[in-house]
Amino acid sequence: MELRQLRYFVEACDRGSLSAAAKSLLVSQPALTRQIQILERECGVPLFDRVPSGVLPTASGKALYQHVVTMLRYADTARDAARDAGPVRETVEVGLVPGLPSPWLDRWIDAVRDSLPQAYLSLSDGSSNTHLQRLREGRLDIAFLHEPPPADLFQHRVLEESFGVAIDPSVDVPGDHDDTWPLEALDGLDVLVHSREQVPIGHDQLVAAAHHAGATPRWHFANYTENAHACLRATGSTAAILVGTSAARLLPEWTWRRLIDPPLTMQTWIVRQPVVRTVVAAVADTIIGAIDAT
Numbered sequence: 492m493e494l495r496q497l498r499y500f501v502e503a504c505d506r507g508s509l510s511a512a513a514k515s516l517l518v519s520q521p522a523l524t525r526q527i528q529i530l531e532r533e534c535g536v537p538l539f540d541r542v543p544s545g546v547l548p549t550a551s552g553k554a555l556y557q558h559v560v561t562m563l564r565y566a567d568t569a570r571d572a573a574r575d576a577g578p579v580r581e582t583v584e585v586g587l588v589p590g591l592p593s594p595w596l597d598r599w600i601d602a603v604r605d606s607l608p609q610a611y612l613s614l615s616d617g618s619s620n621t622h623l624q625r626l627r628e629g630r631l632d633i634a635f636l637h638e639p640p641p642a643d644l645f646q647h648r649v650l651e652e653s654f655g656v657a658i659d660p661s662v663d664v665p666g667d668h669d670d671t672w673p674l675e676a677l678d679g680l681d682v683l684v685h686s687r688e689q690v691p692i693g694h695d696q697l698v699a700a701a702h703h704a705g706a707t708p709r710w711h712f713a714n715y716t717e718n719a720h721a722c723l724r725a726t727g728s729t730a731a732i733l734v735g736t737s738a739a740r741l742l743p744e745w746t747w748r749r750l751i752d753p754p755l756t757m758q759t760w761i762v763r764q765p766v767v768r769t770v771v772a773a774v775a776d777t778i779i780g781a782i783d784a785t
Contacts, residue, residue, distance in 0.1 A: 503527060580608070582611045588616075619689070632768070634763070655749040657746065683731040686713060719742055
């Protein structure tokens with residue numbers, strides 16, 4: 492059963508005449524009649540009664556007509572959808588780590604959407620360790636990491652943010668610290684810190700720097716992304732170590748001050764495998780270009 496036969500059949504039903512249908516379809520009447528006969532043989536029943544004025548659909552013909560009209564409508568819609576679809580878009584899987592600033596993300600996402608309409612970005616959240624494993628397994632195309640990447644991966648450092656301390660509003664914050672907070676001033680405080688799994692290098696640097704500064708805070712390590720307040724309450728912490736953008740989002744009522752003596756930073760890298768699809772390399776290059784341009 493072909494679409495051409497079904498179109499001939501519908502036209503004959505609508506016109507009530509094989510000759511009128513043939514004229515409308517710009518085909519000869521014998522050709523149209525032959526296709527109608529083939530359709531009747533495939534259906535196994537007569538579809539038309541021949542009458543002096545032309546043809547009338549039988550009961551079987553009327554039943555077929557209802558289905559065929561709907562079918563042809565879907566066929567025309569499918570054709571239009573295919574024509575309007577444009578170029579095929581390739582999915583690029585990108586892994587994001589916690590704490591990335593929204594305006595920073597918006598900048599390179601918009602650049603990719605504007606420059607590479609053939610690329611479809613599929614974003615997922617996770618830790619650096621998780622993303623690195625998924626990249627190795629081929630489940631991610633591009634990943635952002637909060638730790639120095641292995642040397643065998645294509646890599647580019649894209650962001651560096653200062654660590655700071657967010658202080659509970661109930662704590663008396665000394666005014667002489669201005670907008671900074673010496674690391675030694677953490678001494679004796681209950682301090683919430685991201686677990687080593689989330690920020691390996693930052694975690695190690697913080698603990699070592701505090702030791703060298705002579706500060707002995709009571710560290711509370713937690714693996715969290717959104718529920719900072721709950722972790723603080725559960726551990727009894729009155730301070731939390733995190734970057735400014737995360738503090739503003741997660742603890743907007745707390746006072747955030749940049750850590751100094753020594754200053755500590757959280758760095759972010761973009762990585763991909765050395766050999767990738769063309770669209771993956773183009774997306775990575777576009778991200779780097781959009782970030783470096785600012």
